[in-house]
Amino acid sequence: xNEHDELxxxxxxxxxxxxxxxxxxxxRVMAEIEAxxxxxxxxxxxxxxLTQARTIRLSPLGGLAIAAGVIxxxxxxxxxxxxxxAAEPSLAAAATLTTTVQxxxxxxxxxxxxxxxxxNDWDVSATMLREDQAPGVxxxxxxxxxxxxxxxxxxxxxxxxxxxxxxxxxxDEFGRPNSVVTIGES
Amino acid sequence: MNGERDxxxxxxxxxxxxxxxxxxxxRYRDRLGRYAVRMLGNEADAEEALQDTxxxxxxSLARCTDPDRFGAWMFGILVNRCRTHGAKRAxxxxxxxxxxxxxxxxxxxxxxDRDAWREEIARALERLAPDQREAFLLKxxxxxxxxxxxxxxxxxxSALKMRVxxxxxxxxxxxxxxxx
Numbered sequence: 001x002n003e004h005d006e007l008x009x010x011x012x013x014x015x016x017x018x019x020x021x022x023x024x025x026x027x028r029v030m031a032e033i034e035a036x037x038x039x040x041x042x043x044x045x046x047x048x049x050l051t052q053a054r055t056i057r058l059s060p061l062g063g064l065a066i067a068a069g070v071i072x073x074x075x076x077x078x079x080x081x082x083x084x085x086a087a088e089p090s091l092a093a094a095a096t097l098t099t100t101v102q103x104x105x106x107x108x109x110x111x112x113x114x115x116x117x118x119x120n121d122w123d124v125s126a127t128m129l130r131e132d133q134a135p136g137v138x139x140x141x142x143x144x145x146x147x148x149x150x151x152x153x154x155x156x157x158x159x160x161x162x163x164x165x166x167x168x169x170x171x172d173e174f175g176r177p178n179s180v181v182t183i184g185e186s
Numbered sequence: 187m188n189g190e191r192d193x194x195x196x197x198x199x200x201x202x203x204x205x206x207x208x209x210x211x212x213r214y215r216d217r218l219g220r221y222a223v224r225m226l227g228n229e230a231d232a233e234e235a236l237q238d239t240x241x242x243x244x245x246s247l248a249r250c251t252d253p254d255r256f257g258a259w260m261f262g263i264l265v266n267r268c269r270t271h272g273a274k275r276a277x278x279x280x281x282x283x284x285x286x287x288x289x290x291x292x293x294x295x296x297x298x299d300r301d302a303w304r305e306e307i308a309r310a311l312e313r314l315a316p317d318q319r320e321a322f323l324l325k326x327x328x329x330x331x332x333x334x335x336x337x338x339x340x341x342x343x344s345a346l347k348m349r350v351x352x353x354x355x356x357x358x359x360x361x362x363x364x365x366x
Contacts, residue, residue, distance in 0.1 A: 008357065008358070011307050011310075012326040015323070015326070019219050020216055021223075021229075021232070021236060023215070026215065029211050030208050032241050036241075036245070121344055122348040123347075
């Protein structure tokens with residue numbers, strides 16, 4: 001367990017300490033229930049609930065997933081990448097084929113680089129880039145099924161970087177920018 | 187009543203024995219209260235959310251499809267109520283009430299240091315975005331699986347994992363000075 005994991009483990013253990021709620025809460029709950037019980041019994045409330053008109057909220061991600069473009073991204077400070085296979089698959093084939101995407105980051109001072117995103121469940125150590133091509137050039141290829149994926153680079157386990165050449169970037173729900181790669185949908 | 191299974195108590199309540207519900211409230215008060223206090227940051231808001239949860243639970247009890255898992259069902263209601271209360275109410279002064287008996291055996295030598303550490307954590311937790319705080323508490327404190335978290339929140343597993351990751355990073359950043 002590294003130092004960071006130890007810290008989170010200590011935080012979790014502290015937060016697991018019991019909390020004692022005022023036992024008088026029970027009486028307040030029962031009083032509120034008793035006050036409303038004579039008006040409408042629970043079974044009647046169920047019927048009311050079942051027959052009520054209501055608004056159903058849908059996640060916007062479902063809608064976003066429909067929007068598509070054939071966009072392939074590459075990561076680099078100075079260069080681009082190319083996806084494979086080179087030939088565009090038919091729409092029918094695209095549903096079953098994966099596309100290999102190369103992620104590249106120029107980071108001369110980095111000791112480690114990983115790409116973290118929807119395609120690896122945001123696991124910071126699942127997809128490490130390698131510095132094989134040239135000093136400071138970090139790269140990895142990832143097979144991706146058709147879809148839209150948010151991702152970021154993590155340098156030395158501490159610094160998050162977005163792709164300066166990415167065709168698309170979106171902020172996550174916490175306002176942090178992520179790059180986006182969309183594969184095979186149109 | 188203390189030894190009765192949840193399912194039996196639920197069926198008694200549905201059969202008209204309202205007092206049996208008090209047994210369920212007492213059984214889950216502190217368990218659910220911990221999440222509410224951690225999520226909302228103070229006891230007053232937590233108790234309000236908790237009371238709301240129990241009352242709503244009673245009124246919806248016929249929809250509890252698995253009475254033996256009453257606690258898990260109530261937890262789902264609580265998560266939603268905490269979202270609502272958290273959005274509506276301003277933070278009040280935090281007052282955590284700990285079970286002193288349960289903590290007396292802790293190995294930390296200096297209670298002042300321990301209290302300061304708890305305060306630091308509470309402060310850091312409060313600074314997380316509510317979505318991050320919720321995901322972190324469900325994963326690391328309530329120890330739910332991502333599938334269970336998805337069932338509770340309706341949020342995709344992938345998004346939940348991102349929230350937990352972001353929460354951990356933010357907590358590390360906020361607590362770095364204290365810890366090192």
